[in-house]
Amino acid sequence: MCTTLIITRGASKDGSMIVAHSDDDELGDQRIIYVPAQDHEQGAMRQVFEEHYRYPRLVTYERGPNYEPATHHVSQSPNPVPDLTGPIGYIPQVRHTYAYFDGNYGIMNEHNLMMGECTNGAKYQPAHVSAEEAEKNSKHIRLFYSQELSRVALERCNKAREAVELMGKLLDKYGYYSTGETLLVADEDEAWVFEMCALPDEQYHSAWVAQQVPDGEVFVAANEFRIRQIEDNRRDIICSELLKPGLKNLGWWNPEDGPLDWLSSVSNGEYNHPYYSLRRVWRVLDRVNPDLALSPWVTRGFKDVKDGSYAIDYPFSIKPKCPLTLQDVFALYRDHYEGTQFDLTRGVAAGPYGDPNRFVGPYDGNQNNVTENEHMYGAWERPISIFYQGYTYVNQLRPKTPEIPEASKGLCWFGPDVSYTTCFVPFAAQALELPERYQSGDPQVFDPKTAWWAFDFVSNWARLNYQRMTRVDILPLQQKIETEEVQKTILQWDECCRGKSDLEARDLLTRLGKENANEVVKQWHKLGHALIAKYSDGYCNLPENQEPQNIGYSSKWLALTNYKDGPTSYEMKP
Template sequence: MKKFTVSAVFVVFLLTLLTVSSATGCTTMLISKGATEDGSVVVSHSDDNDLMDQRIIYVPAMDHEEGAVRSIYCSGAAMGEFPEYRCFLYPRMVTDDRGPAYMGEEPSIALGTIPQVPHTYAYFDGNYGIMNEHQLMFGECTDGAKITAKPEPGKRIFYSSELSRVALERCRTAREAIALMGSLIEEYGYYGTGETLPVADTEEGWIMEIAPSPEGTGGLWVAKRVPDGEMFVGANEFRIREVDRDDPDMMVGKELFPVAKKHGWWKPSDGPLDWLRTVSLGEYNHPYYSLRRVWRAFSLAAPSLGLSPWVEDGYTKAYPFSIKPDEKLSVRDVMAIHRDRYEGTEFDLTKGVAAGPFGYPDRFYGPYDGKGDVGDPKRKLDGAWERPISVTYCGYAFVNQARGWLPDPIGGIMWLGLDKPADTVFMPFFVGVESLPDSVANCDTSLFSRDSAWWAFNFVSNWAGLRYDAIHGDIVSRRKALESGFLEKLKEIEKEAMEINRKNPEELADFLTSFCDENAGRTVDGWWDFSEELIVKYDDGFINVGQMGTQAGYPMEWLKTTSWPEGPTEYGKR
């Protein structure tokens, strides 16, 4: 194979910018069991692109005949749509081999196949795999890389979406999953962008990072364990730095060192191989697009560290791979981090002229803004918005808990928040269910539907833009009551589930499914009712409590910044 020069690699990188979809990134966290209040391992992820398929799908466990193969499908989450493989943003996949929720009339075209195993596990699936019946769980964020490769049958058939699904189908532990995914990358090839995948089980958590290879086949990868008692945050930039092949807390792909050396990305005289510098251009899109979120999450969890929000460049080592929180974190603490928009900091998005009179924190991207997950960080931009953890274009977020002291069906919980974290409710779903509610498993973002849970939360979030300071306060009050109620109810449900598991284990799945269905149904129906309350309460710019037409107007501090003080208060020409 012809050897690439470094300059040629950068040409390939820049050319691919023209074809990469304008995905807008994700934030993901892993909190080890020694860093959580209850001793659970936690993995969270916000899927920050509401152009994608927002359905959360239950894929059932299955048995397969000897000699069967497993199809590998193209993913729109990698680089956008590939019609030649019937790969679209929605639906993400159409196939008969992943259970009824993925069936359809025009099946997706496989990039290739791998040998199937006799039995595959049940799991929750989104645009990436989420969590399986044995409490193995994933997070995800996209990263910029020097190489961005298209799928190619026979050479590059895997992206992280299908890698995570195969691992959830076949593995019980994080180490087992990483070893499997690494072998699949090296044998079948990796396409797409760079990726960070938190992978965790009931005992420990690892971070696996992947980049396409300039060789045209295979792929580059490395994994590092998160020390017990610490937390990790990833936000669209590789977070692993020095790679030590002798470190028992690291796993390293066999191609990394020889390929990096061959293509001039690293040489032994440089010292330890720096993964971030070797395979990427550092931070992408624009300065602080990634690093500000890492700073914020770490600062919320460990303010005692006194981390600075300002760094010298995108390759900074100011923010360590993982940190020890000042206090052990609860699942509600993790949700709160995902809901953050820099409130109370110098970057507070509820302040300033762009927030308008009512402190609206969301920013809408347009033609003048940086685009995509792999933007050249050196390009000139006329301006940029701060990129918070919670964004208006988030499709869904989850906080997964693996609790090893409980049986797997009861111990694993996916706390699912549809639409953006700041204005949603995180609903609990046990991994021991045998289906997910129709309202969760159905969503087409191009068609408004009251049968879709996603649309309930999306509608309320958008309605809040009318008078965000007041309506967001109503949302916070309502969601706090709901989420607190869930946590209290789970104590009762888990106690009952343990008794069922002891006496009649064959009835456990039905019990857990019924609870999750009914709980989600009440929540979603209640949120639709809430939306109608908000329509009336804030109709026509008033705050209608008790009677219609109560004038609220604008805050005086904002009025002073407008033409209001110079308005027509007297006759005569000025």
Template sequence: MKARTVCAVILLLMAATSFACTTLIVTKGASADGSMIVAHSDDNDLSDQRIIYVPAQDHEPGSLRPVYCTAVAVGEFPQYNSFIYPRIVSSRAPAYNTKEYLPSIPIGMIPQVPHTYAYFDGSYGIMNEHQLMFGECTDGAKIQIGPEPGRRIFYSSELSRVALERCKTAREAVELIGFLIEEYGYYGTGETLPVADPNEAWIIEMAPSPEGTGGLWVAKRVPDGEVFVAANQFRIREIDPEDPDILFGKTLHEVAEKYGWWKPEDGLLDWLRTVSLGEYNHPYYSLRRVWRLFSLIAPGMDLSPWVEDGFTREYPFSIKPDKKLTVRDVMNLYRDHYEGTEFDLTKGIAAGPFGYPDRFYGPYDGQGDVGDPSRELGGAWERPISVTYCGYTYVCQGRDWLPDQLGGLMWIGLDKPADTCFIPFYAGVNALPYSLQVCDTSKFSRDSAWWAFNFVSNWAGLKYSYMHEDIKLMQEKYETLSLSRLQEVESYVAGIISTRPEKAVKYLTEFCAGNFDEIVKAWWAFSEYLIVRYNDGFINEKGKMAQPVGYPQDWLDRTDWSEGPTSYEKGNK
């Protein structure tokens, strides 16, 4: 077994860059093809990047389901063999049965059900075989505490997995998660989980309770025809007990009143104000992304990027898009660095000569919640949607006009969304490619697909304004190719799935694996092309090597190049 020496994290504070994601839902009435879309960027600081297929399973009567601690977003728990990598070691899925690591130790058990559904898993559950889909983002909360057997055994990641194992609809998932929080207790950070089936979308938000057991939660339905966005801040506000589109925990009002967080005479309970201090990290860390996505989706609203404070009401819970969104529209939303705005990260001195949009965070950057009076900020970078520390992004589709095996699509983009290629997998596959299910970020390996995309993204930083144009051509080529192939696949499988389901599943699995492997192979070849093409800062091509392009003039004018030596006279630099 590999020895691991780490410090336990009991009282939890979120780091400045760790596990801070952007998530959205495009309801069926807001999408161009009538599909429900759930998207999520897992900004996880070189965590466990594996996308795992968890098979459907049958269980004996009286069986118990283990609940494991989660290191993602809340820190490692060595007493439960809970580490950043691997996230789980168990027989839950073949790819999780990594025998060279210590097995995960359950923090608790819950009664198992006779049959659990197959699903795709990452840092959080993604999508199951019945087209149930989850997104996620971490939020600040007034109370952030660690797990404790018998009192707090669930974090949002395991909650999403249990829901995918047992539920077919979004409302079922919300109700189950709420029950599990109250029955078994919730630890960790605040969390927002978008959850949707092909016809209905909900947002469930949760936070630990100051009681030290149970937990606080609310849920709200996203109106059809609208788009919801969250970016590391709670998005649900007033809780109206008479609203049929709002659900909440049975102890929420009682606990909030007991701890002085809310008084009945104040009117309806404001969830955001009640359980959090607003944004975290720095002002606009969350709100700027909400503004940006809303402004791209509905520019006609003319929303301002500037607000009074972190509890602003300028940005509604959900909005109607100016035009209905395609799945590729959503992919491109995740590639944004505020291009063309006053916050454009491809501009300015920090972007360097070649418009590099990523910013590397350090110990000088803020941590904790903005509302914490003990915090001091010396400065801050704008926080874009696409960040260099993103581990993977997915865009899931649920389509009610197709059988579940065909209707559910997970488009997975490994590493940073700005520089990745989204590749589709049907919910009806019975396996995922080996190279998608292996990735140790501490060891470079060509056996892992993630490393192909990570390498290209990092290499592009050497001459980003040039290489990113090459990347965009690759994205256009292979995402368009995948979309065109799906039409033929769905036509064929729809004709056999009712009479020959096993053949249909085999066909889907082989198609998805072949398409994925082809694109990954192309990305490795592309990486080698970029190495040669931009070697030593030149532009290179066979027969015309070492073309000196130098630096852009506007950047050159800001350097001390003009003060360099131009004569032999003393005093001339």
């Protein structure tokens, strides 16, 4: 249930191409895994695995040592070492595959090809169909979901358009299953939005379309397809040959009605409830360019079938009012609608300490399933930074300049757990390994040695006194570290790589990346321990033997409670 962004070169302050993604997957596998480059024998077949998020997402000898069974001991899980993951099918392997960073979807490869992702509702969301099942039941094979599709693209491609074309060919041949999906794909020159879904037809089994984001503009998607009209002879749109005949055959589109609207043809629009998706799209676009004065409410409302979930109020992409910095992008992912009518830090639901988190319960309908209808008793606003974020990353491909060596040009800024309280650390895309702390950890079993648990602990502890802890303790350290890394650490990496051979530079970046990230985790552990003592028992315990301060509650919040009716006198009340 993710939010994903593209900031093109002309829209960023330093000319970087940026692809960002928050993986909002509750308690799924939160590790970032390094998959090494590999050589394969002629005629080898590549395994294709089923969509899976819970820890461990994958156990195999085919993707390097970090996915092998032995790696799961480091989490100290009481569960036995899991069996190898069984493939649902195979495709021909290529002779050489590139190294890449992997999460619940592919992230970035050694040639600086970058990916982002979000899940969307689709009218048809079938299970996978193996080759054996297809042959037995006279069905078309359905081998690919966006998880494996993104990984194949990173293994085989170094350009965005090449990746789009490869993913399209794979879907046309091997079929697609499960939810609708958006994958963002970018290199140093081009950025594309690739959207896909399954169709309930054995001949026209899968559909996909890709649209290029114009240079100088920003794109955002948040659990709803964002591509709309598909007109002929547009150079910025590529689509499957199965798309139009398939939708026509299903009766989902009639050519006589005009150009094909991708969103309204294959989807019911909003993923979960009104504004679950569109509010986040509005918020990013409005923060990026408030001069557009976009309304947070769609024009005709959701009851109008001509608009509703298919609102056209928000453009595909926009030019920012001012070019964005890397830290501007970090800030977008830390948003709870502060300062708007939807501000989640305010109101009785935020409690006495302005907590923006709203937990999902039995009255919230189907959070992850749009194929079933259920009465909704109400709904919370869906912010960009949400309590069930597993990790967020901001992939940055810096421009070609004499000052930036090729080896350190591509960076993955990775933040475990919730965006608002995490700290983004850089990993060079050409690094040859990642820190063990970031490649290990079961979110069901507390393990202080892992990066994710360091950040998850601080995020959860902050809810004892959210605004005070975040503003006074967490955010200042976060901003201090991130500022130093942007303004100092990366420049030092550049300097260290100058004059080095390719292998020397990659070895150096690997070591420096590990040292830096491990030091940040240590600081976050120290922060967590300090918060325990400082806010023990509802006090603010100050250092140097000062008297603890009573925090209590604000008068505004007390007025919302029965505090005024408490035992303030001995007089009997009527």
